[in-house]
Amino acid sequence: MIIGVDGNEANVEKQVGVSVYTKNLLYWYSKWADKNIQFKVFLKKSPLNFLPRENKYYKYVVVKSKFLWSQLFLPINLYFKNKVNVFFSPAHYAPRFCPVPIVVTIHDLSYFIYPDEFLKKDLYQLKNWTKYSVDKASKIIAVSKTTKKDLMKFYNLPEGKIEVVYNGFEKNIGDRTCDRTSEVKKDKYLLFVGTIQPRKNLSVLIRAFNKFIQTNQGFKLVIAGKKGWLFEEIFEEVEKLNLKNKIIFTDHVSDKKLVSLYKNAFCFIMPSLYEGFGIPILEAMAYGCPVISSFTSSLPEIGGEACLYFDPNNLNDLTDKISQLINDIELRNSLIEKGKERIKLFSWKKCATETLNIIKNQSKI
Secondary structure, eight states, rough: OEEEEEGGGGGGSSSHHHHHHHHHHHHHHHOOOSSSEEEEEEEOOOOOOSSOOOOOEEEEEOOSSSSOIIIHHHHHHHHHTTTEEEEEEEEOOTTTTTOOEEEEEEEHHHHHHHHGGSSHHHHHHHHHHHHHHHHOOSSSEEEHHHHHHHHHHHHHOOGGEEEEEOOOTTTTTTOOOOOOOEEEEESSSEEEEBBBBBGOOOHHHHHHHHHHHHTTEEEEEEESOOOTOOOOOHHHHHTTTTTTTEEEEESSSHHHHHHHHHOOOOEEEEEOOOOOOOHHHHHHTTTOOOOESSOOTTTTHGGGGEEEEEETTOEEEEEEEEHHHHOOOHHHHHHHHHHHHHHOOOHHHHHHHHHHHHHHHSSOO
8 A cells, every 4th residue: 555645845954834734643643554554655845854754665756836736736646657556634724636545634724713814815725725634534633632633623534534642742852951041041931832913812822821920920921932913012012111121022942942941941821712632731741840831722631621711812810820839839730740740641653543544444445
């Protein structure tokens, strides 16, 4: 059996979200490839150095195109040059006119719930190309029960067509012995990791932090993540509250710095209004960082009893939860221990295994 994979999401320098997902699956598939299960990973450009190395049964196929890659040039290649038995798309977009069964992973449907966060062109593409993909697919993988429910709601899909396979997380990111990053070396800090955009609900986090430091002046807030859509209002909020010396924006950080931030933070806060999964919650738990999370979408599903939850629309609730961790050492230690147990339920190996089983079952062979 030869499995074709769209590997483009993994073939980028800055690894976040879907890129991390795709890279980790490719890592395991390169290890498992043999004469019975072979992989052809299709790319728009040559593979970057950090992708798994090729071997006899795991190969990269570069199909160059500046436009209509999945809609035209990839399908032509699949028809006439590189035959596969089943094709896997790790991120929403399946090739048009694919000659073999398709399995596609859907990560979230935020574009239906928060359409204002997307450019009109991107919104049209996400809605319509994803619709084609989920209609055409033999099987759909959802990364959470929340995403599965959203697929059934927005695309009117039958429940039996969708399988839930949870993401894993990268426990051994970078150097586990690294020290604090220089930006936060001298202060206690609260941590957020994610793209800066409205649905991450950072305005509530910033205002809650502003209230919190009225009685806890030694703390800072570190926001680690690249700028997304409509990020300007977040920076305006910081200016308005005169918090420029209290809030650190790191932009995208290296794996090494990310580990340091998790390991040394007082707590990790996930204030999002909507998440398809929420990998940073598991990453924080893996490094002994207690988690405060909003009680919405997939986050309680992923965090279980290992998080302290708050109403994402109530900044006072968030402030109270942070204060609880300050004043209750037993609670903080309990969350850390529960987090260590919680992460045992998730791994990239498990995710890759369950995903591969679904892919194999869709092959005509």
